[in-house]
Amino acid sequence: MLEALKKDHRLLAALAERIEACLDDESPLAATRLGQLRCRLAHEAIRHTIVEDRLVYRALENDDRRLLYGHCKTFPCLRTDRFLRHLQEYIHRWDAPAVQGDRQHYAAATREMMALLRTRMELEEHVLYPCFHALQARIPRARKTRRRVRHRAEARRHRIHVENRLI
Numbered sequence: 001m002l003e004a005l006k007k008d009h010r011l012l013a014a015l016a017e018r019i020e021a022c023l024d025d026e027s028p029l030a031a032t033r034l035g036q037l038r039c040r041l042a043h044e045a046i047r048h049t050i051v052e053d054r055l056v057y058r059a060l061e062n063d064d065r066r067l068l069y070g071h072c073k074t075f076p077c078l079r080t081d082r083f084l085r086h087l088q089e090y091i092h093r094w095d096a097p098a099v100q101g102d103r104q105h106y107a108a109a110t111r112e113m114m115a116l117l118r119t120r121m122e123l124e125e126h127v128l129y130p131c132f133h134a135l136q137a138r139i140p141r142a143r144k145t146r147r148r149v150r151h152r153a154e155a156r157r158h159r160i161h162v163e164n165r166l167i
Contacts, residue, residue: 059136
């Protein structure tokens with residue numbers, strides 16, 4: 001499971017790089033590519049965050065709430081509610097007309113959002129995932145298989161909302 005989450009992190013990092021590469025190019029082709037990348041990044045980030053919250057964060061919270069809250073207090077970007085709120089504010093603030101109207105501020109906001117995303121992923125891999133891995137080694141196999149169908153449906157609902165907003 002952690003390998004799949006790390007694979008998602010690599011995908012998100014690659015999308016962030018591609019988005020940042022498009023920021024200074026003002027050609028119509030770059031604008032189209034940027035729109036597609038933004039939509040994909042938003043979809044993947046929300047899907048990943050929901051799955052990760054359900055699997056990793058909840059398991060850690062159930063095992064040692066103080067440890068998880070301590071990490072979240074030390075590193076506020078680990079708080080899922082805060083991260084998703086920041087991402088949704090970014091998505092709603094920077095729809096297509098806003099991007100066209102103020103490319104300079106959009107580029108700065110995008111670089112800030114991509115830095116936040118990278119920081120969160122790095123902290124998860126170096127702080128939370130080792131804790132989760134240790135927890136997984138302690139729990140019986142039967143508890144590892146959870147209700148994945150519900151998580152996919154929730155991620156799909158969020159993706160549709162984001163895609164409708166970005167289009």
